[in-house]
Amino acid sequence: MELSRRKFLTAVSMLAAGAVLPGNAFGLGESKKLKVALIGVGIRGVDFWGKRLVDKYSDILEFVGLCDNNPGRLEHALKFMNVSCPTFSDFEKMVNQTKPDLVIVTTRDCNHHEFIIKGLEMGCDVLSEKPLTTDETKCQAIIDAEKKSNKNLIVGFNYRWSPYNTKVKELLRDNAIGKLTSVDFHWYLNTYHGASYFRRWHGIKDQGGSLWVHKATHHFDLLNWWIDSDPEEVFAYGDLELYGKNGPFRGKNCRVCEHKNKCDFYWDITREKFMMDLYANNEKYDGYIRDNCLFRNEIDIYDKMSAQVKYKNNVVVNYSLTTYSPFEGWRVCFNGTDGRIEAWIDIPYQEKMSVDQAEMHAREMDQSGADIVSAEPVVVHNLWEDFKIIKVKMERGGHGGGDKRLHDKVFLHPDKKDEFDRAAGLRDGAMSVLIGIGARKSIETGKPVRIEKLTSLKPEVKRLV
Incomplete structure (x- = not known):
């Protein structure tokens, strides 16, 4: 496979900046593998950003260090990932000794900023698992750090890469319903997956930023990408009523x-x-307990959430997140001057399906490559016409096929231009979490929150829709 460390570094720059750089942008030898260090060896770190990279790309990358504050999990990570690199409890010591090209951050959300900033300052490109961070102060610190460094930060948004979500993007890009005016987006977490967040550290606002940030950052990033504009203002409601x-x-x-x-x-x-x-x-x-009681008194995040978001291009979004639905799925509807697009995944009443909800989540998270392919509908209904149903092929595993496509972009096709602009950098990561951070603040104050008041980033229109 004719790939190199140079092309990896080019990929990081492209994903961060959203642009294709020339193949000779970095004068590094063709035979060298990319040196990768991982901080945080929980499930997302050892599986998606660990074992899968080893299994699929070990001929072109190597893990040179793993870091975590739990020595038992580090020992498990070495075995599970099938690597023999040194392990560390001190991040700076790992970077100084192993000199990685790329640092992958998969710690608790509240600590992302610490290792993103240190990694950039120590001369590494950084890839952060979503969400970018948990509050506006940390977000601004990350913005300042990347600006000062000559390195790049990318954010691992995999939902953009799902073929189904990409088809929706294509229809909007091609003005299938004219000028976009409003969106309804509703996400349903079931009593298996949704409840699991309240067992974990995610149930504590200071650690995960609440599900407005940890989970909804995925959804807000999709909206920002579909709408092709930055958010301008958010008003929200939320409460904790079941857990x-x-x-x-x-x-x-x-x-x-x-x-x-x-x-x-x-x-x-x-x-x-x-x-x-x-x-x-x-x-x-x-002392971290993974099967904690989801009724413990310390839980302080919301289990029902609703927000209205106004975008810079005047598109208005109505969004909700439910954490105790009997099924897991989502529905989105786009209204335009020429019609309406409706899309959904795993709404059982419309698909006449009956799948065990625990099995469904395991299938979505599966990284084995044993894809179950299905054809899912997208409805386009133009004014004065009958509706049309477009069948879109998609895989069930790896977040709808998005996981492997994101990895392939970074590690196999860095020079290939992406017509759908699915690459996500600092601005994308920031704008997605700022909606959630703004929603939290809106609930606390009872007032709408202007996105431009949170950090130095000012909302922009990427494309007139």
């Missing part, structure tokens, strides 16, 4: 809970070897 202190009972964790026989949310982590090996067997090092 946390609202529970009828609570226990230490699911494994030892006296209420397991009557709790509908009981989850037996001991039946999942991977989760036991990664988390439960390593609790002794840092």
Whole structure:
């Protein structure tokens, strides 16, 4: 495979800037592999940004260091990823000793800024798992750090790369419904996946920024990309009404809970070897409990969320996120001067489907490459005409086929121009989290929040729609 460390570095620049750089932009030898260091070896780190890269691209990259504050998880990561690189508890020590070209950040969301900034300052390109960060102060610090450095930051937005979402983008780009005016976007998390956020550290606002940031950053990034404009103002409502202190009972964790026989949310982590090996067997090092009670009193995030977002190009979005739906899926509707587009994934009443919800989530997260291909509908209904149904092929695994396409862009096709501009850099990462941060502030103050007041980034229109 005729790829090189130089092309990897070119890819980072392209993804960060959204532009194609010449192939000789970096005068590095063709035979050298890209040196990668990973900070944070939880499930997203060791699987999607770890094992999958080793399995698919080990001929052109190598992991030179893994870093985490939990020595047990580090030992597990080496075995699971099948690598033999050194491990570290000190990030700066890892970077100084291993001299990586690329640092991948997959820590808790509240710590992303720390390692993004240090990585840039120490001369590395950085790839951050979503969300970019959790508040506007940290976001501004990241903006300042990248501006001062001569390195690049990219954000791992995989949903853009799903063929289904790309088809929606293509229809909007080609003005299939004329000038876009408004969007309705509703996301439903089921009682398996949605509940899991409240078991984890994500249930604490200071650690994950709430699901307005951790989860909805995916959705807001899709909206920003589909609409081709930056958000300008957000007004939101939210509350915690099912999980946390609202529970009828609570226990230490699911494994030892006296209420397991009557709790509908009981989850037996001991039946999942991977989760036991990664988390439960390593609790002794840092006290992190993966099967925590989702009714514990410390939970302070929202479990129902609704927002209205006004964009710089005057498009208005109505958005909601539900965390205790009986099914997992989403629906989006675009209104334009010439008609309407409707798209949805996994709405059981429309697809006449019956799939175990835990199985559905496992299938979405699957990185094995054993794709289940389906044809999903997108409806285009123009004014004065009958509606048309467009069938779009998509895979079920790897977030609708988006995971492997994102990786291939970075590691296999860095010089290839992407007609749909799916590459995501600092501005994309910032604008997606700023909607969620603004929504949080709006709930707290009862007032709309202007995006331009949060950081130095000013909303722009990318394309007139």
